[in-house]
Amino acid sequence: xxxxxxxxxxxFSNGLIAQKTYLHCGSVFDSKSGKIKKELTIxxxxxxxxxxxxxxxxxxxxSVAVNLKDKTVYPGFIDMHVHIESESSPSRYLDRxxxxxxxxxxxxxxxxxxxxxxxxxxxxxxxxxGVNIALRNAIAAGKVPGPRVYTAGKTLSSxxxxxxxxxxxxxxxxxxxxxxxxxxxxxxxxxxxxxxxYKNGADWIKITATGGVLSVAKSGQNPQxxxxxxRAITSTAKDYGMKVxxxxxxxxxxxxxxxxxxxxxxxxxxxxxxxMKLMIENQAYLVPTISAGKFVAEKAKIPGxxxxxxxxxxxxxxxxxxKTFANAYKMGVPIAFGTDSGxxxxxxxxxxxxxMTEVGMSASEALQAATIVNAMLLDEEETLxxxxxxxxxDIVASNDNALxxxxxxxxxxxxMKNGKIYKQEL
Numbered sequence: 538x539x540x541x542x543x544x545x546x547x548x549f550s551n552g553l554i555a556q557k558t559y560l561h562c563g564s565v566f567d568s569k570s571g572k573i574k575k576e577l578t579i580x581x582x583x584x585x586x587x588x589x590x591x592x593x594x595x596x597x598x599x600s601v602a603v604n605l606k607d608k609t610v611y612p613g614f615i616d617m618h619v620h621i622e623s624e625s626s627p628s629r630y631l632d633r634x635x636x637x638x639x640x641x642x643x644x645x646x647x648x649x650x651x652x653x654x655x656x657x658x659x660x661x662x663x664x665x666x667g668v669n670i671a672l673r674n675a676i677a678a679g680k681v682p683g684p685r686v687y688t689a690g691k692t693l694s695s696x697x698x699x700x701x702x703x704x705x706x707x708x709x710x711x712x713x714x715x716x717x718x719x720x721x722x723x724x725x726x727x728x729x730x731x732x733x734x735y736k737n738g739a740d741w742i743k744i745t746a747t748g749g750v751l752s753v754a755k756s757g758q759n760p761q762x763x764x765x766x767x768r769a770i771t772s773t774a775k776d777y778g779m780k781v782x783x784x785x786x787x788x789x790x791x792x793x794x795x796x797x798x799x800x801x802x803x804x805x806x807x808x809x810x811x812x813m814k815l816m817i818e819n820q821a822y823l824v825p826t827i828s829a830g831k832f833v834a835e836k837a838k839i840p841g842x843x844x845x846x847x848x849x850x851x852x853x854x855x856x857x858x859x860k861t862f863a864n865a866y867k868m869g870v871p872i873a874f875g876t877d878s879g880x881x882x883x884x885x886x887x888x889x890x891x892x893m894t895e896v897g898m899s900a901s902e903a904l905q906a907a908t909i910v911n912a913m914l915l916d917e918e919e920t921l922x923x924x925x926x927x928x929x930x931d932i933v934a935s936n937d938n939a940l941x942x943x944x945x946x947x948x949x950x951x952x953m954k955n956g957k958i959y960k961q962e963l
Contacts, residue, residue: 610932666691673687691734695762702714744799935950
């Protein structure tokens, strides 16, 4: 008998036998209906949700019970726009010359942990140095704690465009980056760049369809890809089983992106009605990133926080994003949840919920955008975004009901990912 007990302990510790966890939940947000269900027991076995039972069910012998009777419980949140490798600071533009990949990796691990603690159990990383791919793999292997990561690897840009890694360099340091480095200047370049991202292990493709706020370049809105280049990117990505996201502030670049197969538009600041209508027709989603817009507009007022060429762009574009989101939402443009964390601080992701509801979106819709909608965009609608039997046990909780007080999501008190508890505040 003693030998059997020891063997069982070893099997449990190695994860070969799944221990059951009973979550006694006072209120549960059903992302499918957008409503709250009361007094449920969620039974977790291994990484998945095994059962959902009415009332507070007595746990089986040897299992674990977690008391969430005075909490509101949600599916783990999904942020569709983060940059997990970095975070805004006055030194950011020098850091690319100062930091080694190992330095970036340690920072990325810290940001990933902070993101998970905030209740975001999955993220889509839209551009970094390539450390983001290694971090994704390390998290998946259980080497470091963090959200499940879907990453685009290195962003695709045109020469001098938002995403050209040599923008702002002296002539001696500019060189002539090409598809391997993510710089595209023809349809042939575009195809090669997508294939390189696939080779590197990316899950998505990210392009910078227009200028951007934080690049050391004059325009924040001009179109920066031809339609032929965008078509080459989206068609090649489709061949390799990937979707395309497009950073875009100016309307012309945005229209070209949507017309040629891009699935998500990031920011969408200066979008006009015809482009909104095209997004509705093509089921292309707007990822608003209001958090980033507010952050850059605020920090641009601080002398020296950004290089001088960035300041007018940050003031003009940053302040507009929330208004644009309100107009797009009212018109019926499909909306996904994304923050651009890394521009705004990692761990503050949930502030986006408040910004979305300030201008007309209901709390229920905002929560659905960050759960069931984003899971669909990631092709994970059968595994993520819902508290349902057979889904991954990605479960978070807050003290209050977010449908009544959205700011409660900024203080997540319980985090479970893949059936493992990462945070539990009594």
